[in-house]
Amino acid sequence: MFGFRIADAQDATAPSAAATPVSPDDVNAVAKQLWCPLCSNVRLDSCELKACSQMKDVIAQQLADGTEVQEIKNYFVAQYGPQVLGEPPMEGFNWLAWLLPIAVVIGGAAFIWTRARKMVQTPKPEDDTPDQISGMPADPYAEKLDKELKQYD
Amino acid sequence: MIFDIGYLMLISGLVLAAYGVIAGFWGGQKRNTKLIQSSFNTVYVVAILVLSASAILWYGLLADAFELTYVWNHSERALPTFYKFSALWGGQQGSLLFWCLLLSGYSAIVAFFNRKRHQLLMPYVNAILLTTSLFFLILLVFAANPFKRVGFIPPDGQGLNPLLQNYWMVIHPVMLYLGFVGMAVPFAFAVAALISRKLDNEWVRTVRRWTLIPWMFLSAGIIMGSQWAYMELGWGGYWAWDAVENASFLPWLTGTAFLHSIIIQEQRGILKVWNMVLIWLTYFLVILGTFTTRSGILESVHSFARSDVGPYFLVFLILIMFGFIWLLFSRMPLLRSDHPIDSYTSREAAFLGNNWLFTALAFATLWGTFFPMFSELLTGQRISVAAPFFNKVNGPLFLMLLFLMGAAPLLGWRHTSLSAFRKQFTIPIIAGLAVAGLVFVVARSLYPMVGLGICGFVVAAILQEYVRGAMARRSVNHENIFVAVANLWRRNGRRYGGYIVHLGIVMIGVAVIGNEFYQQSTNVTLNTGESAKVGRYELEFAGMESNREANRIEFGARLIIYDEAGKAIGTVIPQRNIYDKTPDQPTTEVGLQMSPIEDVYVVLNGWENQGESATFTIYVNPLTVWMWIGGIVLVLGVLIAIWPHPVLRRAEGMQAVAYATGD
Numbered sequence: 001m002f003g004f005r006i007a008d009a010q011d012a013t014a015p016s017a018a019a020t021p022v023s024p025d026d027v028n029a030v031a032k033q034l035w036c037p038l039c040s041n042v043r044l045d046s047c048e049l050k051a052c053s054q055m056k057d058v059i060a061q062q063l064a065d066g067t068e069v070q071e072i073k074n075y076f077v078a079q080y081g082p083q084v085l086g087e088p089p090m091e092g093f094n095w096l097a098w099l100l101p102i103a104v105v106i107g108g109a110a111f112i113w114t115r116a117r118k119m120v121q122t123p124k125p126e127d128d129t130p131d132q133i134s135g136m137p138a139d140p141y142a143e144k145l146d147k148e149l150k151q152y153d
Numbered sequence: 154m155i156f157d158i159g160y161l162m163l164i165s166g167l168v169l170a171a172y173g174v175i176a177g178f179w180g181g182q183k184r185n186t187k188l189i190q191s192s193f194n195t196v197y198v199v200a201i202l203v204l205s206a207s208a209i210l211w212y213g214l215l216a217d218a219f220e221l222t223y224v225w226n227h228s229e230r231a232l233p234t235f236y237k238f239s240a241l242w243g244g245q246q247g248s249l250l251f252w253c254l255l256l257s258g259y260s261a262i263v264a265f266f267n268r269k270r271h272q273l274l275m276p277y278v279n280a281i282l283l284t285t286s287l288f289f290l291i292l293l294v295f296a297a298n299p300f301k302r303v304g305f306i307p308p309d310g311q312g313l314n315p316l317l318q319n320y321w322m323v324i325h326p327v328m329l330y331l332g333f334v335g336m337a338v339p340f341a342f343a344v345a346a347l348i349s350r351k352l353d354n355e356w357v358r359t360v361r362r363w364t365l366i367p368w369m370f371l372s373a374g375i376i377m378g379s380q381w382a383y384m385e386l387g388w389g390g391y392w393a394w395d396a397v398e399n400a401s402f403l404p405w406l407t408g409t410a411f412l413h414s415i416i417i418q419e420q421r422g423i424l425k426v427w428n429m430v431l432i433w434l435t436y437f438l439v440i441l442g443t444f445t446t447r448s449g450i451l452e453s454v455h456s457f458a459r460s461d462v463g464p465y466f467l468v469f470l471i472l473i474m475f476g477f478i479w480l481l482f483s484r485m486p487l488l489r490s491d492h493p494i495d496s497y498t499s500r501e502a503a504f505l506g507n508n509w510l511f512t513a514l515a516f517a518t519l520w521g522t523f524f525p526m527f528s529e530l531l532t533g534q535r536i537s538v539a540a541p542f543f544n545k546v547n548g549p550l551f552l553m554l555l556f557l558m559g560a561a562p563l564l565g566w567r568h569t570s571l572s573a574f575r576k577q578f579t580i581p582i583i584a585g586l587a588v589a590g591l592v593f594v595v596a597r598s599l600y601p602m603v604g605l606g607i608c609g610f611v612v613a614a615i616l617q618e619y620v621r622g623a624m625a626r627r628s629v630n631h632e633n634i635f636v637a638v639a640n641l642w643r644r645n646g647r648r649y650g651g652y653i654v655h656l657g658i659v660m661i662g663v664a665v666i667g668n669e670f671y672q673q674s675t676n677v678t679l680n681t682g683e684s685a686k687v688g689r690y691e692l693e694f695a696g697m698e699s700n701r702e703a704n705r706i707e708f709g710a711r712l713i714i715y716d717e718a719g720k721a722i723g724t725v726i727p728q729r730n731i732y733d734k735t736p737d738q739p740t741t742e743v744g745l746q747m748s749p750i751e752d753v754y755v756v757l758n759g760w761e762n763q764g765e766s767a768t769f770t771i772y773v774n775p776l777t778v779w780m781w782i783g784g785i786v787l788v789l790g791v792l793i794a795i796w797p798h799p800v801l802r803r804a805e806g807m808q809a810v811a812y813a814t815g816d
Contacts, residue, residue: 024676028770041395041539046388046770086539088524093532097524101517101546108509116505119494 022063030059030069037080044084156221159209160300166202166257167290169195170283177280181273181349189272192279196264199286200257207254210247210299214240219307223247223299229310229734231704232318239323240313242330245447246299249462251326252443253289255334260286263338263363274356277345278338285337288469296461312704312734321381329374329401333439335367336404339411340436343429344477347484352425357415360432362795364412369791371405376661376784387741387756389674389772391780394543396451399522400442403515407435410511417504420566422491426481427508429488433477434515440470451526496568503561510554517546544669552604555662558655559611562618580617585610596671604666608659615652615659622649642793650793657790660783667751667776674772676758681765684715688773690753691715697764698726705732707742710757710767714746722746727757727769751775 031045036052044052055076062072076084088094173195180188210223214237219225227244228237236243242251260282267275293299316322339360346356378401379391392398411431418428445451448463494501521538528536563577588609592602622645623637632640641649677685684693695711709726716722725744732738744755752774760767 025674028674028676035537035539041393041537043388043393043540046386081535083535083537085541086537087542087545088528088536088538093528093534094536097521097528097538097542098546101513101520104516105513105550108513112505112509116494116497116502120496 022060026063027056027060030063030072031056033069033073033086034076034084035086037076037084043086155209156213156218156300156302159206160294160298162202162206162209163290163293163298163300166199166206167287167294169202170199170287170290173199173283174280174287177276177278177283178348181276181280181345189276192276192283193264193268196257196260196279196283199283200261203250203254203257203286203290206299207241207250210250211238211241213300214238217310219310220303220305221299222301222303225303225307225310227310227313229312229704231733232310232313233703235323236313236318239317242326243313243317245462246293246297246301248326248330249289249292249297249447250299252330252334253286253293255330256282256289256337257286259335259338263341267359271355271359273349273351274342274345274359277348278341281341281344282337285341288465292462292465296465312732315705315730315732315735315738315740316385318732318740319381319385321377321384325374325377325381327374328370328377332367332369332371332374333401333404333443335363335370336408336432336435336439338367339364339432343432344480347429347480350484350487352484352487354419354422357418357428361412361415364408364415364432365791365795368405368408368412369788369795371401371408372787372791373784375401375405376780376787380781383777384743384745385741387743387770389672389754389756389770389774390668391777394518394521394538394540396522397446399518400445403442403519403522404435404438406511406515406518407431407438410508410515411435413504413507413511417501421494421501423494423501424508425488425490426485429481431508433473433481437470437473437477438515438519440466440473444470445522451522498564498569498574500561500564500566503557503564506557507554507561510550510557514547514550514554517550518543521546548600551662552607555604555607555611555659558658559607559614562652563614577617581610581614584613598670601666601670605663608663608666611655611659615656618652619649643796644798646793646796646798650790650796653790653793654787655790657783657785657787660779660786662783664776664778664780664783667779668774671775672772674770676768676770678766678768685769685771687753687771688751689717690773691719692725692753692755692769692771694767694769695724697760697767704734705730708757708760710744710760710764710769712744712755712769714753723753725753725755727755729757729759747778749778752777 028045032043034044034055036042036044036047036049038049038051039047044055058075059072062075067075073085077089082089082094088097090098173192176188176195177192179185180192210221212218213221213224214228215234217224217228217230219228223244223246224240227240227247232240240247242248260279263282264275264279267278271278342356342360342363346352375398378398382393383391411428414424414428414431418424444463444466448460448466450460450463494505496502521542524538525536528534559581560578563581565573569577585606589602589606592598592605619638619641622641623634626632626637626640627634630637630640638649673688675685675687679685679694681694681696684691686692691714693713693715695713698709698711700707700709707728707730709728712725712727713721714723714725723746725746727744728742730740730742732740741756744757746753752772754772754774756770756772758768758770
């Protein structure tokens, strides 16, 4: 019964170049930085597709050959496209993915700042809201209740 | 026969809802009490019809009525009864029906509790809620009929997706939907306020509780989904910034912003337009989230064309967008601020910062989620936007938000003097620095040092607030410390419950930092009797075992965990389940030993030689258990915050009488 093998997950942990000193952990350290090109949003180290275990074999092979991690990543980008990176590459149209959120953060801050400054600088009529620091203020509910009761008097 | 009745109920629900929408709007405009009463009755009847239709589908599932396409596709004879019940929300048509069921349930409860209050708002509230029900009923009747027949009677069903056959997957969608659907209620009140021009603080006060309840469910739903991913997906994490996850997170972000933002509208009468926009965005993102997960548009642009419900959603989303914007602009003159902001070092300013960060987070998340679609449409290039992007963009924003969470309650309304500033911030800052120093000594790493330091700051700030509050009560009322804290919760639950919610968020933050930055893992193949070392632990493989269940075989590997001293501290049995109906999709059940410091988390990857040797991925996940504890604390905090206040309840009663007697 235990002869049943699940998918081909095994292959990943037994790199083809058995004689090299590359351990499964070394392979996974690289695989964690890559995304399965066939699934949506699955990291390579936890993907069980056959294609992905072959990719892990390639990583093991390249590590055994002494290839740098960045070069290995570049190799996969060339093979499968930028999808394997898990983030948009910073080039061409994809710059927009990075720049727009930053623009919104900065633009939003600037907008709030200018609006708030206008408010802060406007001279304002005194109102009776108590100026308080937290600590134990008069119970705000009691306050509100008083106000409301006054309304209905 | 009975299933035809079910379909008929959906059709009558549709017709009645359409009538109720008209009755609500028209009755509200003309102040026609008969029509208004009729809109209330319609809400109740639609709820009963949808409930009956759901009951009929439940009956179909439990009675193995495989002549229904839905039952055939999502159930089987051998499926445990528990999962037959939950299969109602396991597929497209059923989950849309479930959505509609919860919505009509919420609508009926809202209508019932407010039948004598808010007389100007309620007809419109009914109409808006019925509009949403109407949309889902249109889907159910025309595009996603749960009572569709196969055409013959198949001998058995195809089984429920094995990934959904998990305890958390039963409860998680219920929580999430209760959160999603419930956000329609505050939206309905907001629109009602706009239409009726009754734009004082009444609607804001009313919706606070109606927002907190779905917010609590949504938060719990998200946490439970993470728990499910952690236990079931077997990659050592709990959140992958997946499109479906983001769909649930987006309304949470805007909803949380709204909950904070209405506080300053109540207190200072500012941000009236912005609050309208926030609750509209929340509702919009709820519908958008349902759309994206139901049409599959984000997995691939092309699946949209194949989806039956996609075009309907698109039309509804456009209607919500333009309808609301038009309404908002037409009421703009009525939404002027009462009081301006006085100072940057005030709580108002901190709330503005909170809104800014939440909105930026929501935007970045929305943008990242949809960017692959834009990229594919415009450049033809397939890219993926996953954790690396979101961690880089959202990470810093979350850190700032965490800091603000500690700092904002320390600032006073209007402005904070320098001496008050010093008095409030000294202890929290020292605590934060101490935690950062401790991290520097124990486990040096920059981001966790900053992150955990901020967590320390926030916790100290919360404790300081509690100590101040309790001391004040003690000196005034001579209460002992427990009574004092209980009274803080009872009399001012909104504020002190809010702090508990914050505490829960800090715990979740601590868990995220621990798991993200200090996770250790190793991948090993072990023969029976061999062991592997990870972190402080040694795990010995004691052998494989198997277990036949009704619709699956469970294969498990027994591992004994030893600590540094060589003492056995527990056993874990990571499993692989092979389902009869889908043998090519084995599921993972991780073996988990939790502790407050760290989890030992084992995934069984495969085995050989009749189970004599097996391959595992073993993770040590520091502090992860605090995510689940934090979730519970958060829910408790919300419960404290929404618990009816003894004095206020009387006030609300009087208010109701006042409204009833002619406002």
